[in-house]
Amino acid sequence: MTQDAGQLMERVRARDADAFEALYDAHHRVVYGLAARMLGDALAAEDVTQAVFLKIWTAPELFHGGNFAAWIVRLTRNRSLDVLRVRKSHGEAELPETLPEEEAVEDTAFANIDADNVRKALATLPPEQREPIELGFFGGITHDEIARRSGIPLGTVKTRIRMGLKKLRSALGTMVTV
Amino acid sequence: MNGSHAEIFDDVAVYALGTLPEAEAIRMREHLETCEECRDEYEALAATVTAVARSAESCTDATNGAVYASPLLKARIMREVRAQSATKTAPATSAPKVRSLVWPAYAISAACLVIALGFGAVNLSLTNRLHHLEATQQEAATTRTVDDATVADLLNERAKRYIVPGGEVVRSNNHVYIAMDDMPQPPAGKVYQAWTQPKGSKVMVPGATFVPDRHGVAILPISSNASLLHAIAVSIEPPGGSKAPTTSPVVLELLE
Ligand SMILES: [Zn+2]
Numbered sequence: 001m002t003q004d005a006g007q008l009m010e011r012v013r014a015r016d017a018d019a020f021e022a023l024y025d026a027h028h029r030v031v032y033g034l035a036a037r038m039l040g041d042a043l044a045a046e047d048v049t050q051a052v053f054l055k056i057w058t059a060p061e062l063f064h065g066g067n068f069a070a071w072i073v074r075l076t077r078n079r080s081l082d083v084l085r086v087r088k089s090h091g092e093a094e095l096p097e098t099l100p101e102e103e104a105v106e107d108t109a110f111a112n113i114d115a116d117n118v119r120k121a122l123a124t125l126p127p128e129q130r131e132p133i134e135l136g137f138f139g140g141i142t143h144d145e146i147a148r149r150s151g152i153p154l155g156t157v158k159t160r161i162r163m164g165l166k167k168l169r170s171a172l173g174t175m176v177t178v
Numbered sequence: 179m180n181g182s183h184a185e186i187f188d189d190v191a192v193y194a195l196g197t198l199p200e201a202e203a204i205r206m207r208e209h210l211e212t213c214e215e216c217r218d219e220y221e222a223l224a225a226t227v228t229a230v231a232r233s234a235e236s237c238t239d240a241t242n243g244a245v246y247a248s249p250l251l252k253a254r255i256m257r258e259v260r261a262q263s264a265t266k267t268a269p270a271t272s273a274p275k276v277r278s279l280v281w282p283a284y285a286i287s288a289a290c291l292v293i294a295l296g297f298g299a300v301n302l303s304l305t306n307r308l309h310h311l312e313a314t315q316q317e318a319a320t321t322r323t324v325d326d327a328t329v330a331d332l333l334n335e336r337a338k339r340y341i342v343p344g345g346e347v348v349r350s351n352n353h354v355y356i357a358m359d360d361m362p363q364p365p366a367g368k369v370y371q372a373w374t375q376p377k378g379s380k381v382m383v384p385g386a387t388f389v390p391d392r393h394g395v396a397i398l399p400i401s402s403n404a405s406l407l408h409a410i411a412v413s414i415e416p417p418g419g420s421k422a423p424t425t426s427p428v429v430l431e432l433l434e
Binding site: 028032046057069076094097098099108113115118119121122133134136144158161162166168169172 | 188189190193195197198199207221222226227231232233234237248252258259260262393
């Protein structure tokens with residue numbers, strides 16, 4: 001078991017570059033992969049990855065404990081949304097909320113879950129639940145926009161997202177050992 | 179009051195997913211401060227949303243051309259961090275160059291690509307870029323494409339890298355590549371041409387012509403036997419290339 005992210009962040013606050021490197025090694029794949037998926041562009045994904053990790057280095061006090069993976073995912077999605085916002089600056093669909101970076105996610109249930117297991121769990125969802133979840137999260141669009149694009153009523157989209165997330169949670173729960 | 183609980187409870191999942199419009203998200207944040215039931219629902223789903231993000235995690239290496247963050251990116255970040263660290267560990271002298279070097283969209287595995295394509299229009303630029311790169315490679319008058327072996331060579335941490343204007347010359351496993359990431363377009367109506375100078379020879383041997391893509395990226399295999407080469411060069415030439423260089427080189431690197 002590698003050192004806990006919270007302890008590593010303590011050392012990062014003390015300007016410990018080795019601790020930072022350990023965090024980079026453990027988490028850069030989700031940062032880079034998420035940015036690449038949202039932006040569809042390796043160049044932009046590298047820029048986001050650099051921005052996220054340098055933010056962690058320069059402002060480690062923004063991490064308030066809890067689930068480190070949840071925090072870094074929020075930083076990454078928000079930075080990627082910034083990029084999408086600039087791209088869409090000539091007036092298009094409204095972009096969604098940014099996820100709150102200053103707030104800790106206490107639940108660390110899936111903090112160390114393997115990406116392949118998540119993909120397997122996602123694959124168990126019926127497409128009508130999985131698609132709006134992926135489109136909303138990775139596509140960076142609002143649920144109104146999902147409804148508009150798919151021609152499905154807004155209330156139905158919301159329900160499917162909620163059912164899908166709950167189903168995913170229980171599917172993941174069966175994969176987390178101990 | 180900030181709206182009724184029943185009305186807001188319906189939105190907790192989409193809020194956790196990050197798909198509420200900003201104005202509604204503000205109202206939600208206020209409500210979560212005061213409502214335990216919504217708060218519990220939110221907490222239960224927030225970690226699940228993090229797991230969704232992990233499904234996009236990139237791969238650990240570039241085999242199969244997977245989505246893969248270049249070690250050069252790490253080197254760039256660590257260089258900046260080490261410069262400001264308390265421990266002042268000396269950066270490795272063999273660290274790759276720190277200028278932005280883009281390992282572009284060929285870094286997409288079949289598996290990851292299928293996932294990406296599931297989004298349709300959202301990820302169109304990804305496939306466009308891939309196709310564009312392939313087109314650039316064909317334009318490069320070479321039948322070779324950027325295959326897995328090339329990617330592995332280019333990312334090899336033990337490769338010898340010669341920094342040249344607009345990119346680098348990479349010598350890896352006795353293969354030599356021109357790997358440009360910031361190369362200007364050639365003048366209108368012209369192309370770049372690669373040249374090699376064998377050891378013991380005064381003659382520049384003509385190689386492929388090429389143009390960088392719109393990001394300034396061009397990857398060109400030059401030789402599979404570096405030990406036979408004295409130098410490599412790039413010059414600006416007419417389309418189709420020349421038998422001997424007609425302009426002074428924009429890149430000239432001695433490999434010995
Ligand atoms: Zn409530």
